[in-house]
Amino acid sequence: MTQPAEQRPERPEGEREALERAWRAPRGWRLLSAVNNTHIGVFYIVTAMVFFVLAGILALVMRTQLAVPGNDLVDAQTYNQLFTMHGTVMMFLFAVPIVEAIAVYLLPGMLGARDLPFPRLSAYAFWAYAIGGLAFFCTIFFGESPDGGWFMYPPLTSKEFSPGRGADWWLLGIGFIEISAIAGAIELIIGILFTRAPGMTLMRMPVFAWAMLVSALMIVFAFPAVIAATMLLELERAFDWPFFIAARGGDPVLWQHLFWFFGHPEVYIIFLPAAGMVSVMVATLARTPLVGHRAVVMALIGVGVVSFLLWAHHMFTTGLGNLSMLVVSAASFMVAIPSGLQVFAWIATFWRGRVTLDAPTLFLLGFHFIFVLGGLTGVMVAVLPFDWQAHDSYFIVAHLHYVLIGGMVFPVFAGFYYWAPVFNGHRLSERWGRWVFGLMFGGFNLAFFPMHIAGLMGMPRRVYTYPGDLGWNGLNMASTVGAFVLAAGVLLFFIDAARTLRRPEKDHGNPWGAGTLEWLPPRDYGVRSIPEVDSLYPLWRQPALPEEVEAGRHWLPGTVFGGRETLVTSMRDARPLHLLRLPTDGWPPFVAAVGTAGFFLLLTVSQAVLAFAFGLLAIVAILWWLWASDQPPPTATADVGHGVRLPVNAAGRASHSWWAVIVLIAVDMTIFVSFLFTHVHLSMAAEVCPPPGAALPPLQWPLVSGVLLLLGSAGMAVAVRRPLQPDAQRTVRWLAGLAMLSAACALGFDLTGHWRAGLDPRDQAWSASVGMLLGYQAFHVAVLLLMGGYVLVRSWTGRLQPAARATLDNTALMWHCVTAQGVLGALTVQLVPRVLG
Structure with a gap:
């Protein structure tokens, strides 16, 4: 179907300029109307990291409160709001959004596509998340924050015991933010399955793309449960429909079933993308293909499937039947097998390759140490008698942070050091990176390892103070010191990032010698021409590929109709199917997000008329963008390169x-x-x-x-x-x-x-x-x-x-x-x- 590279003619003069015009980003405040993944992805990453910092500040206040016994820095009510907001922001506004954000930014380039297939949906998902999340966080400044924990168990959060608006902010705000996460998941699923470069079969797809596909599918089936739960509890609070009130036929445990059907898979929704990033980085940094690539992909799928059997893992003390608990306990052990397989594959890849201790390598090694410890304590709490003793103690707090921070935050920081050149061509400082890693790794272990011991000594979760004669004093002081050391490492990273990202943009030149497509020369339009892929690591197999792509010698070298376009390829073997015309920048996604956020947030403060006005605004904006999207093409077919003509648009299952x-x-x-x-x-x-x-x-x-x-x-x-x-x-x-x-x-x-x-x-x-x-x-x-x-x-x-x-x-x-x-x-x-x- 394709000609050898040396036989492909140079592209017509002016073709590149037309492509640049079609993809040129708006300037100034109009940048808010951008929908391209290179801009939305950056917005997403920055916003998620802002929430990471805000949640970290809340954690530092809590650790300061617990540094010494009998402290009165904050009272019990304020402390309840602090730990509720810390957990909620970390889980809902940082952990899932940051992995979706990195995927939105990286995946089109990694797949060889110009953009994801629904750019306006990505923009809508981001703005809904950003506006709703910031409004939700600001409740802490007005004493309106929820105080029932990030899990919001009834009857504690019922109207009788939480009469204020804090629980309503959580239910309506977080429920609406989950809708944003689902919109992002739909975009990623369709993008991964249908916009890969020609020849990029499923088994030639980078592991990160596989990880995001599995994670996005898990979002599709896990997040709706918590949306349903929030709707039920809000109906109970607002209209007295007693779903969780035992005296009127309700059941508080029903909330736990719905919430943890979302909550435990969410742990793996967070971990799997991080694991996918690790697989990509390990292969590059070891300068050798990932050991057991196919087995790692199967392990990702296995973790995704088994994780849905684990929701009652958090309910061992609720009085479930013995058979139910035994099944869930067995599944809790079982999920360690595919997770462990990935760890051994990474270790084997490092062992087989030639590794230098660069900053991303240090973060990956730290991730291995911390995540394995978190996995081991996870196996411990899968043992029923031990879980009954450790439940709701600080041992669980330590386990949770070892899994989530070790399993996700350290890979994300490794990713920042690894992929920073994709943004503006410059690497972050290696010298500063070693200090950042040392402070974060040392501070993390000093902060959270003592919590295991404090928990085993009987310290319960969610207490705002404690007497001084229980033997916890030194452990809590050590944890507080460690938290501030960890925060110092994060602060140093942001200083280095701000210093580096302000430097003038240049071509990155593939500084790590990576083999995946995101290291092709970066542009707003992704790649000058979409390459034909014939291996898992195309840049290793085809060293001249960057020059060929830049010369326009592959698929879709220009703009066919003067606008933004990419290829739709078949789901399994990535055969070119048709040309997809993409929307340009515009205001409808932003306006729709403002309307959606206004609808949910105004309902929270009982402004029903104004809320429905904003809801109508959202509907009008969505219809506005749909009206312009489904338009007949200028011609039925288009030349996409190599003398091949493909249909423009498609109908039905195509x-x-x-x-x-x-x-x-x-x-x-x-x-x-x-x-x-x-x-x-x-x-x-x-x-x-x-x-x-x-x-x-x-x-x-x-x-x-x-x-x-x-x-x-x-x-x-x-x-x-x-x-x-x-x-x-x-x-x-x-x-x-x-x-x-x-x-x-x-x-x-x-x-x-x-x-x-x-x-x-x-x-x-x-x-x-x-x-x-x-x-x-x-x-x-x-x-x-x-x-x-x-x-x-x-x-x-x-x-x-x-x-x-x-x-x-x-x-x-x-x-x-x-x-x-x-x-x-x-x-x-x-x-x-x-x-x-």
Whole structure:
């Protein structure tokens, strides 16, 4: 398909200039409208590191409070807010965002793509996270911060025991920030699967890309559970729907099931990208291919799968059955096998290669030491009798930090030293880097290793002071000194980074001699031409590749239509499929993020009218960017180099947007399944189902509703199969209108049936769970009516065409999802009482 490099002609004059014009970034304050990954990735990284520093400052205040017994630097209430905010910011606003940020910045270059496939989605995800996160953090300055721990267990966080707004800030703010993380995950999944350089098969993909793919898929199936949990608790607090109030049929342990189904996989969502970075860096720094590449990839997948069996690992003391605890304990041991396999692969690679003790190497060696110790204590707490003794002690605090800081922060800092030249061509100082590593490594171990001993001596977590006669004094003073030494290392790093990044930009020249594509000459447009890949380390196998790429001798050497473009390739073997036109910089993602953040944050302070105005602003901004995205191409095919013409855009399963909606549906269905689990869990806990005072809707109402939903789905299925020529548009509009009417009538029958049954979600938890399912269906019907109306408008204006039909295809997919949810929800509500009865 391709010509040898020496036979490929030089590119036409002016082609590079056209490419630079298409990808030129806005200047000044207009940079806020940028959507290119090279800018959004930097914004993301800087913001995540700001949250890292803020959470670290909170930790220093806590350590100062605990340095000596009986300290009165802060009172108990303030301390509760400090440790809640520290844990929340570190877990939700730093740990997951920093790995997504590095992926947004690095992955397009590593995959040989010009950008990720949904740049505006990346921009929206970032701005929603940044605005919402900063607003959430500022609550600490007004005494409005949550104080129930980063895990927010009810009944402590119920309205009765947390009457202020702190818990609401957490529930609405963090729930909304998780939506941002999911948006980023969808972008990464589609980008990794469909925008790799031609020839980059799945097994030629860098391990970091594999790690981000597994991690993003885990986000898709783990984060919806915590979104569901936050919705349930906020409904309880705001409207007195008693999901977690035991006296009214609720169950506080239900929160733990939902939260830890997210919370324990999150540990591996954080660790796996860091492990992927380690695999890439180890191979380069050892100057040899990674030992056991295929086994490491399988280990990443294994960790991702097994981690979902571990959520009850945090619930060994909640009174679960013996069988459940034994299964989870066994899974806790099992997850150490693929994790250990990766560690041995890294050690073997270092052993086989030629290693010099550069700054990134030092951080990687420190990571090995700390993470292995954290893994060993993880195996210890998998032993049930030991966990019963160590639970909620400082031993767990030490274990958590050894795993998370050792397993993620040290690889991230290694990555900063390793990939800094990609940003502006300059390496960070080696001399300063050794000091940074020494202070961070020594300070970390001095801060957290004594906590193991203090925990075994009986020091509990989350205490703001302690008497001086328990033997903890020296250990706590050592931990405090270590925390400040660690902070000094971080401060020194930021000084070095600021000094280095202010230097004039230059080409990096691949200073580490790496073999992966992100070290090709960097530009705003990524690469001048997209290379053909035939190995795992293309820069090692093809030393002349940078010059060839810069000369435009590979795929897509310029801009076909004068805008931003990249290639879509097949999922498995990366065959070129079609040309993807990318959106340019613009304000819609920023405006949509402001609207979304305003909606959630204003709801928190009970400004409902203003909140819904911001929500409407977000919807208008999203429709604004969608209207411009799905446009018919100027020509049906385009020359992408080597004399090959590819289609421009695609429809149905050939479209990357179709697969993005499939991933979105997976998220949506996971939230729905969480609500189904809630209903079944509460039904099984009830002495009688349905409980006294509750009644099932008469069977005819959900039956008619289900038939109407299926009719609407059938109408959309037929509409998708209709040709979109102008003379067939009327039939498509009639079918879409019929589907909208069917969905609205189905919801009407559902509401009528529940009203006739006397459903009151405030009576008891069972009725509340039924009301939640009904409310979730009502929300989706509203979304369908909005999407259906959008399809009608595009058809009326002539913008729904055979070459621009993603709106119709994707709307039909969502229609089928809502139909499935409506039918499954009704069946569950009707069948569970009959089965339990």
